[in-house]
Amino acid sequence: IAGITQAPTSQILAAGRRMTLRCTQDMRHNAMYWYRQDLGLGLRLIHYSNTAGTTGKGEVPDGYSVSRANTDDFPLTLASAVPSQTSVYFCASSGTDTDTQYFGPGTRLTVL
Amino acid sequence: GQNIDQPTEMTATEGAIVQINCTYQTSGFNGLFWYQQHAGEAPTFLSYNVLDGLEEKGRFSSFLSRSKGYSYLLLKELQMKDSASYLCAFMDSNYQLIWGAGTKLIIKP
Numbered sequence: 001i002a003g004i005t006q007a008p009t010s011q012i013l014a015a016g017r018r019m020t021l022r023c024t025q026d027m028r029h030n031a032m033y034w035y036r037q038d039l040g041l042g043l044r045l046i047h048y049s050n051t052a053g054t055t056g057k058g059e060v061p062d063g064y065s066v067s068r069a070n071t072d073d074f075p076l077t078l079a080s081a082v083p084s085q086t087s088v089y090f091c092a093s094s095g096t097d098t099d100t101q102y103f104g105p106g107t108r109l110t111v112l
Numbered sequence: 113g114q115n116i117d118q119p120t121e122m123t124a125t126e127g128a129i130v131q132i133n134c135t136y137q138t139s140g141f142n143g144l145f146w147y148q149q150h151a152g153e154a155p156t157f158l159s160y161n162v163l164d165g166l167e168e169k170g171r172f173s174s175f176l177s178r179s180k181g182y183s184y185l186l187l188k189e190l191q192m193k194d195s196a197s198y199l200c201a202f203m204d205s206n207y208q209l210i211w212g213a214g215t216k217l218i219i220k221p
Contacts, residue, residue, distance in 0.1 A: 041213055042211030042212050043199070043201075044211070090154060090155070097207045104154060105153070
């Protein structure tokens, strides 16, 4: 692994289903982030974690949850997917919460 | 409140120079970032300004005026591979990035 990886690359999901998007980094970064990107809008922060064991809510946290059990992994869970959660999801990490953020390749999620 | 604005789309010619502007309003500021994003790919870091002035990095330069809430990204000697979206973002007082919607740059031969 080099940098940040995300899985799956893309997914089509039925509304009401549970889904976990995976994110792993091997840079030993303390801070990690989940964003969604929608056409015509800037990246919007869903949840973040400044260090393993802690998480915080971003601008659009409703319908999403995260956990940070260790430094490397930061999964994002949609408990019961809705069509408005159709988006491209990017995971990012930075050395600390004030450092430059580096992005994973993204997951394209479609909820029908 | 906080907001950030940049043009939706710009067109330029290969070999030319283009300036992409970004304006922002915030009560707490911890720096201004520029990222490049090719279609279907992740954003990649280009530059960071926290003090007023110009930062030059090869063909790309970024300028910041904190008093005016203004930044620009200057791309010189444009190449076809520079066709991409350019995202500006400021870091607020909580160290969270607030992102513009991006400027799609189209390069014509």
